[in-house]
Each structure stands twice: as structure tokens, then as C-alpha cells.
Amino acid sequence: MxxxxxxxxxxxxxxxxxxxxxxxxxxxxxxxxxxxxxxxxxxxxxxxxxxxxxxxxxxxxxxxxxxxxxxxxxxxxxxxxxxxxxxxxxxxxxxxxxxxxxxxxxxxxxxxxxxxxxxxxxxxxxxxxxxxxxxxxxxxxxxxxxxxxxxxxxxxxxxxxxxxxxxxxxxxxxxxxxxxxxxxxxxxxxxxxxxxxxxxxxxxxxxxxxxxxxxxxxxxxxxxxxxxxxxxxxxxxxxxxxxxxxxxxxxxxxxxHRPTLGQVAHAFRRHAELLVEFFDEEDRACRDIRKHVAWYFKGYPVGGDARRALAGVESLAQLDDLLGALDHAVPYVAEGIEGQRGRAxxxxxxxxxxxxxxxxxxxxxxxxxxxxxxxxxxxx
Structure with missing residues (x-):
């Protein structure tokens, strides 16, 4: 062992x-x-x-x-x-x-x-x-x-x-x-x-x-x-x-961890929630979480309109509506999700x-x- x-x-x-x-x-x-x-x-x-x-x-x-x-x-x-x-x-x-x-x-x-x-x-x-x-x-x-x-x-x-x-x-x-x-x-x-x-x-x-x-x-x-x-x-x-x-x-x-789209959405929501606590300001937290959208949803079938909306989110309530509209049952597919992240x-x-x-x-x-x-x- x-x-x-x-x-x-x-x-x-x-x-x-x-x-x-x-x-x-x-x-x-x-x-x-x-x-x-x-x-x-x-x-x-x-x-x-x-x-x-x-x-x-x-x-x-x-x-x-x-x-x-x-x-x-x-x-x-x-x-x-x-x-x-x-x-x-x-x-x-x-x-x-x-x-x-x-x-x-x-x-x-x-x-x-x-x-x-x-x-x-x-x-x-x-x-x-x-x-x-x-x-x-x-x-x-x-x-x-x-x-x-x-x-x-x-x-x-x-x-x-x-x-x-x-x-x-x-x-x-x-x-x-x-x-x-x-x-x-x-x-x-x-x-x-x-x-x-x-x-x-x-x-x-x-x-x-x-x-x-x-x-x-x-x-x-x-x-x-x-x-x-x-x-x-x-x-x-x-x-x-x-x-x-x-x-x-x-x-x-x-x-x-091989998260479904629903599990990714939950982690994204948790991140935003913690940012609100950190900044003590919901508006600033929502502005900050926007830059994470492409990273969290990389490789998942989230359409351009949904991504743009998430990248412009202004409140947790709006974020909940946007995440709720996603198909949470979409499974993890390694191809496209794993590999390099961030700008090379x-x-x-x-x-x-x-x-x-x-x-x-x-x-x-x-x-x-x-x-x-x-x-x-x-x-x-």
C-alpha cells in the first residue's frame, strides 16, 4: 500500500x-x-x-x-x-x-x-x-x-x-x-x-x-x-x-471530480456568494465573477447568449435566473474541458x-x- x-x-x-x-x-x-x-x-x-x-x-x-x-x-x-x-x-x-x-x-x-x-x-x-x-x-x-x-x-x-x-x-x-x-x-x-x-x-x-x-x-x-x-x-x-x-x-x-453542468453552476454560484462576503458589496462581487465565466463553463454546451448574459450579471438574483435556465443534467466530457486554461x-x-x-x-x-x-x- x-x-x-x-x-x-x-x-x-x-x-x-x-x-x-x-x-x-x-x-x-x-x-x-x-x-x-x-x-x-x-x-x-x-x-x-x-x-x-x-x-x-x-x-x-x-x-x-x-x-x-x-x-x-x-x-x-x-x-x-x-x-x-x-x-x-x-x-x-x-x-x-x-x-x-x-x-x-x-x-x-x-x-x-x-x-x-x-x-x-x-x-x-x-x-x-x-x-x-x-x-x-x-x-x-x-x-x-x-x-x-x-x-x-x-x-x-x-x-x-x-x-x-x-x-x-x-x-x-x-x-x-x-x-x-x-x-x-x-x-x-x-x-x-x-x-x-x-x-x-x-x-x-x-x-x-x-x-x-x-x-x-x-x-x-x-x-x-x-x-x-x-x-x-x-x-x-x-x-x-x-x-x-x-x-x-x-x-x-x-x-x-467529473462535474455535471449543474455542479459547475453550483460552484460558480458559491464563488459569487463568497465574493459578496469578501467585498461586502454585491455589485462589485458580480463584476468580479464575470471574468470567471469562460473558465467555469469551458467545454460545456452553454450558448453564446447565455455566456454573454453571465458575463454581464449584475445581481445574485439575476445570476440565479441565468444558472437556473441551464441544462443541469449535461454530463462532464473531458475533451474540451480539460487541458490548458488562461491566456498563454x-x-x-x-x-x-x-x-x-x-x-x-x-x-x-x-x-x-x-x-x-x-x-x-x-x-x-
């Missing part, structure tokens, strides 16, 4: 070796709660800007809030200034706002990388080391992890050096998305790079991320790369029950600060610009 793999991140023992990847505008309290209702693992907040947290902007303070049912409170921080990141960590720790802190070094979005943040930052090794070291030291007993990409592009790979630096700094785990910033979400995730990182980082868990669309992909990644756990992002869009499938797969069970896009040249790739060391001008840029709290 096989034993289910276990994963510990510092003092946190997970009931499944699975982590929900932070996704901007997606992994708020409502979605995290919904995923948890289906499965197991660690559920991380959407990315929080360190400067905005230090300045306690109202939106940021709302984003770091957790429902009382969230027994493990996980917050991901983004920052480019070691002192500001340290201050943000202090708020989370001293005010008992998190049980786990993840540092973002994987975001490929231009507004982040052009400031030298996200997946651009590990190229500057001293800056990366300073941020991680100060965050870990200030966090104390709260485990700190890092999530990163392979590098900026194929000519500027950083993941092995960054992994070793993070390990030496005392992080509790390292996660790698097997793509470069230049790839964005296009192409295929390089699982061989994840395996290389696992070989290089030996004293803390290594987690793999990229192209996990169903439970079998996660099991295969674990087997092929030797990683200690998986990080799941776009694969769970419109499929919160994927976390139930993952828990079952790692427990050795063949049981999988195409490779693109990363937006970077001037002269960023000239040297892996920061110039005084670059250092000053980083601190100045982070004072802009938009997006946090």
Missing part, C-alpha cells in the same frame, strides 16, 4: 503537497475558501506590494485579510527594496497577520519587471540576497519561501544561483515556475529545470510549477523531477475542485530598467531608481 507524500514548510505540515499559486485578481479570500472546500494544501494570497502594505493603503489591508476559516494564513509579498520588504514582513509578523510569507520573484508582467521586480530581480544577485536574508531574519519563526522563474530569458538564467542563495539565507522552501520571463505563459514549462533545481537545493523542499492542468500532471511532475510538492496556478481557474483531485491522487485514489500569450521581450542586463550587480543609479519606483503603490 503506497504512502501519500507529505510536505512541511518550516513548522507547517500540509495535508497534501500542494500550493495554490498567487494570481492577481484571482486568489482572494473568496477563491481560496472555495478551493479549500474541495481539497487540501496551502492557499496563498494574491501578490501584495510591500510599499503599499507599509503605507497601509485600504485596498492592501483588505487583500491581506483572511476569513476565520483560513487556519493557515499565507501572504505573498512583492518588493524591490530590502528595507521596505523587511518593514512589510514586520507588519505581518508583529501584528499576527500571516502564518507563512512568500516572496515574489516570478512575476513576468511588464509593470513589475520594468521596475526590476518579479522575475527580473534575481539577476541582481546582491539585491536578491539582501531582500531574502532580511525577510527571513525579520520573520523569525514564520516560514518564508520564494517563488521564481528560470530567469529573464535563455541567455540570462538565474534559478540555480537564486535557489542556492535562498537556501543559504534560510528560506523554508523554494518554488520554480519552469519558464523564463520572456516566455510569459507561452510554450511548455521546462520540468528539467525544476529537476536541476531539486538537485542543487538539498536542505529545504523544492516545489515545481508549470503546466499542471490535472491531478495526473502533478503526480507525473513529482515522479519525473523528484520535487517535494507542486504549485498550481492556471489549471484551477474555473476548476476549484482540482484541489480535491490532487488530494485524492496523492492519496493513491483514482477518484476524480506569446514570447515577448521583457521590460527592464535601463542597463539592467549589463551587470548582475546594481549600479547606484539603479538602486536609487528601484527605491523611488516602489513608492508608487498602484496595483497594491
Amino acid at each position: 503506497s504512502t501519500a507524500p507529505t510536505l512541511s514548510i518550516g513548522p507547517i505540515a500540509l495535508d497534501a503537497p500542494v500550493v495554490l499559486a498567487p494570481m492577481a485578481g484571482i486568489t482572494n479570500t473568496a477563491f481560496r475558501r472555495l478551493c479549500r472546500e474541495f481539497g487540501a494544501g496551502l492557499y496563498v494570497s494574491e501578490m501584495i506590494t510591500s510599499r503599499a502594505l507599509v503605507e497601509r493603503t485600504p485596498e492592501t489591508m483588505r487583500l491581506i485579510s483572511h476569513h476565520e476559516s483560513e487556519s493557515l494564513r499565507s501572504v505573498q509579498l512583492y518588493g524591490v527594496d530590502p528595507r521596505t520588504v523587511e518593514q512589510a514582513v514586520a507588519i505581518l509578523v508583529d501584528e499576527d497577520r500571516a502564518d507563512h510569507i512568500d516572496l515574489n520573484f516570478g512575476c513576468p508582467v511588464p509593470k513589475v519587471t520594468r521596475r526590476g521586480g518579479g522575475s527580473a530581480l534575481p539577476w541582481k544577485r546582491d539585491l536578491f540576497r539582501a531582500i531574502v536574508t532580511r525577510a527571513v531574519q525579520r520573520a523569525g519563526d514564520i516560514p518564508v519561501t520564494v517563488k521564481m522563474r528560470k530567469g529573464i530569458d535563455d541567455e540570462h538564467l538565474t534559478f540555480l544561483d537564486a535557489g542556492r542563495i535562498a537556501e543559504d539565507a534560510g528560506v523554508a522552501a523554494v518554488a520554480l515556475h519552469g519558464r523564463t520571463a520572456a516566455q510569459h505563459y507561452s510554450g511548455t514549462a521546462d520540468w528539467s529545470a525544476i529537476a536541476q533545481l531539486k538537485e542543487a537545493v538539498t536542505s529545504v523542499p523544492v516545489l515545481g510549477n508549470g503546466d499542471i492542468w490535472q491531478a495526473e500532471d502533478a503526480v507525473r511532475m513529482m515522479r519525473e523531477t523528484g520535487v517535494d510538492g507542486v504549485v498550481v496556478g492556471r489549471g484551477c481557474l474555473g476548476r476549484p475542485w482540482l484541489f480535491g483531485d490532487l488530494a485524492a491522487a496523492f492519496a493513491g485514489s483514482d477518484e476524480r 500569450g506569446s514570447p515577448r521581450k521583457p521590460a527592464l530598467p535601463d542597463g539592467w542586463l549589463d551587470s548582475p550587480e546594481l549600479t547606484p543609479t539603479q538602486r536609487a531608481a528601484l527605491i523611488e519606483d516602489e513608492s508608487d503603490t498602484r496595483g497594491g
